[in-house]
Amino acid sequence: MRPIRIALTKGRLEKDTVAVFEKLGYDCNELINKGRKLILQIPDRNIEVVLAKAADVITYVEHGVCDLGVVGKDTIMEHGGSFFEVADLGFGRCKFALAVKKGSDFYSGYNIKTIATKYPNVAREYFAEKGMDIEIIKIEGSVELAPLVGLSDGIVDIVETGTTLKENGLEVAEDVAYISARLIVNTASLKLRKEELEPLIDAIQQGSAR
Incomplete structure (x- = not known):
């Protein structure tokens, strides 16, 4: 039977997940010394790791x-998608926030507000729940620029410490949603490989508990 294959988000979530595997006593030598490899083995557990965006x-x-x-x-x-979200792993904590130029009142006036963001679906859903019509401008780079140059009334972005906002004259107006790493599972795999996956899911949950 082929190894259980787990996809890890490259970067910090990858490192935090590997730390969980180490805590569980798994052989993580190949994960730690990966070089440029994108598919890696945990040989003692019949697990294959795929690194991806x-x-x-x-x-x-x-x-x-x-x-x-x-x-x-x-x-x-x-992005949504068809899968089961089975666990909040607790690491990678941050939040989505609405940020504006310091001292400005986002909700004043009657004009349609403009939001710059890398996350248009998150922003659209948040303001739809408030019953607000907004214009969304998708930004790929430093979203903090948009209010400073007059492109938008505010931004919806991921905030960790808030330092970048402060350094650019912005402040959090509202928290939108709290974020952390989640463990997701393919719907068919959970049925077909249930006896293999459930113990692994439980172990990852326990290993991620702080």
């Missing part, structure tokens, strides 16, 4: 080429 983790799990994935709740909220 966040949105691609969802794609691989959704299409069943990976059984499990570790991805931020921000990516899940923005």
Whole structure:
């Protein structure tokens, strides 16, 4: 039987997940000394690890080429998908926030507000729940620039410490949603490989508990 395949989001979530595996006593030598490899083995547990960008983790799990994935709740909220979200792993904590120029009142006036963001679906849903019509401008780079140059009334972005906002004359007006790493599983895999996956899911949950 092929190894259980788990997709990890490259970067910090990858490192935090590998730390969980180490805590569980798994052989992580290949994960730690990976070089440029993108598919890695945990030989003592019949697990294969695939390293990918966040949105691609969802794609691989959704299409069943990976059984499990570790991805931020921000990516899940923005991209959605057909899979089971089975655990909040607790690491990678941050939040989505609405930020504006310091001292400005986002909700004053009657004009349609403009939001710049890398996460248009998250922003659209948030303001739809408030019953507000907004104009969304998709930004790929430093979203903090948009209010400073007059492109938008505010931004919806991921905030960790808030330092970048303060340094650019912005402040958090409202928290939108709290984010952390989540463990997701392919729907078919959970049925077909239930006896293998459930103990692994339980172990990852326990290993991630702080």
